[in-house]
Amino acid sequence: MPKKPTGKERVDPASQRALRKFKAEIFQVLGHPTRIHIIECLRDGELSVKDIQLRLGIESSNASQHLALLRASKLVTNRKAGNQVFYAIRDPLLIEALDVMRRYFHAHLEDAMGLLRDLREDA
Amino acid sequence: MPKKPTGKERVDPASQRALRKFKAEIFQVLGHPTRIHIIECLRDGELSVKDIQLRLGIESSNASQHLALLRASKLVTNRKAGNQVFYAIRDPLLIEALDVMRRYFHAHLEDAMGLLRDLREDA
DNA sequence: GTCGTATCTGCGCATCTTCGCATATAGTTC
DNA sequence: GAACTATATGCGAAGATGCGCAGATACGAC
Numbered sequence: 001m002p003k004k005p006t007g008k009e010r011v012d013p014a015s016q017r018a019l020r021k022f023k024a025e026i027f028q029v030l031g032h033p034t035r036i037h038i039i040e041c042l043r044d045g046e047l048s049v050k051d052i053q054l055r056l057g058i059e060s061s062n063a064s065q066h067l068a069l070l071r072a073s074k075l076v077t078n079r080k081a082g083n084q085v086f087y088a089i090r091d092p093l094l095i096e097a098l099d100v101m102r103r104y105f106h107a108h109l110e111d112a113m114g115l116l117r118d119l120r121e122d123a
Numbered sequence: 124m125p126k127k128p129t130g131k132e133r134v135d136p137a138s139q140r141a142l143r144k145f146k147a148e149i150f151q152v153l154g155h156p157t158r159i160h161i162i163e164c165l166r167d168g169e170l171s172v173k174d175i176q177l178r179l180g181i182e183s184s185n186a187s188q189h190l191a192l193l194r195a196s197k198l199v200t201n202r203k204a205g206n207q208v209f210y211a212i213r214d215p216l217l218i219e220a221l222d223v224m225r226r227y228f229h230a231h232l233e234d235a236m237g238l239l240r241d242l243r244e245d246a
Numbered sequence: 247g248t249c250g251t252a253t254c255t256g257c258g259c260a261t262c263t264t265c266g267c268a269t270a271t272a273g274t275t276c
Numbered sequence: 277g278a279a280c281t282a283t284a285t286g287c288g289a290a291g292a293t294g295c296g297c298a299g300a301t302a303c304g305a306c
Contacts, residue, residue, distance in 0.1 A: 067253095068255090084251090
C-alpha cells in the first residue's frame with residue numbers, strides 16, 4: 001500500500017469502517033483482566049485449559065468462554081492432544097505489540113492508580 | 124501487603140491483578156470503532172469536539188461521551204479555548220504503541236477480510 | 247461396554263455499554 | 277440583560293457481556 005503525498009487518500013469508507021471495527025474487536029478481546037492474564041500465561045509457551053484454569057483460579061466454563069473469544073479473534077491457536085487442548089499465542093508479533101503497550105502502561109501507571117507506585121515488573 | 128519471598132514471584136498478586144485490570148481498562152477504551160476513529164483523527168494534531176463530531180458524523184452527545192471515556196482513561200488531554208474544547212493525544216508513546224498494533228492488524232488482514240465481505244453484502 | 251477426566255455449550259441472571267433525546271452549563275456577541 | 281453556539285450531563289431503552297450452574301461431548305483407562 002503506497003502512501004500518497006497528496007492530502008487525502010481515496011479509500012472506500014466502508015473498508016475503513018470495517019478495519020476500525022476489526023481493530024476494535026481485537027482491542028475489546030484484550031479488554032478483560034482474565035484474558036490479559038491468559039495471554040500473559042501463554043507468553044512462555046502453550047498451556048492446556050486445565051493449566052490455565054488452575055493458574056487463574058476460575059471455573060472451567062469461564063476459562064472456556066474466554067478461550068473461545070481468544071480463539072474466535074485468532075489471537076491464539078488450539079491444539080488437541082488426546083484428552084486435552086493446548087492453547088498458544090498465534091503470532092509473536094502480538095507479544096511484541098503487547099510489550100510496547102506495557103511501556104505505555106508503566107509510563108502512566110501513576111496517573112490511574114497512585115497506590116501502586118511500588119509496582120515492579122520482572123522482565 | 125502479602126508478598127511471597129519465594130523468589131518465583133517478585134510482585135504481590137494483588138498488584139498484579141490491579142495492573143491487569145488497568146491494562147484491560149485501557150484496551151477496553153480502545154475497543155470501540157468510534158473511539159479508534161477519534162484517536163486516528165487526533166493523530167496529526169488536536170481537534171475540537173465539533174471537528175470530531177462532523178468528521179465522524181455522530182451526535183454531539185455521543186462524541187462527548189466517547190471523549191469523556193478517553194479523558195477518564197488519560198489517553199487524551201483537553202484544552203479549553205474560549206468557546207470550544209480541543210482534544211489531543213496525551214502521550215506520543217500511545218501512537219507508537221498503536222503503530223505496532225497496526226502492524227499486527229495488517230499482518231492479519233486476511234482475518235478481517237471475512238468482515239469486509241460481510242459488510243459489502245450488507246451494502 | 248463403564249468410569250473418570252477434560253473441555254465445551256446452553257441457560258438464566260445481573261451488570262455494563264451505547265445510543266439518541268432532552269436538558270443543563272459555559273462562552274461569545276449583540 | 278437576550279440570543280446563539282459549543283460541550284457536557286441525565287435519562288431510558290436496546291443490546292452486549294460475564295458469571296456460575298447444569299448438561300453435553302470427547303477421550304483415555306479399565
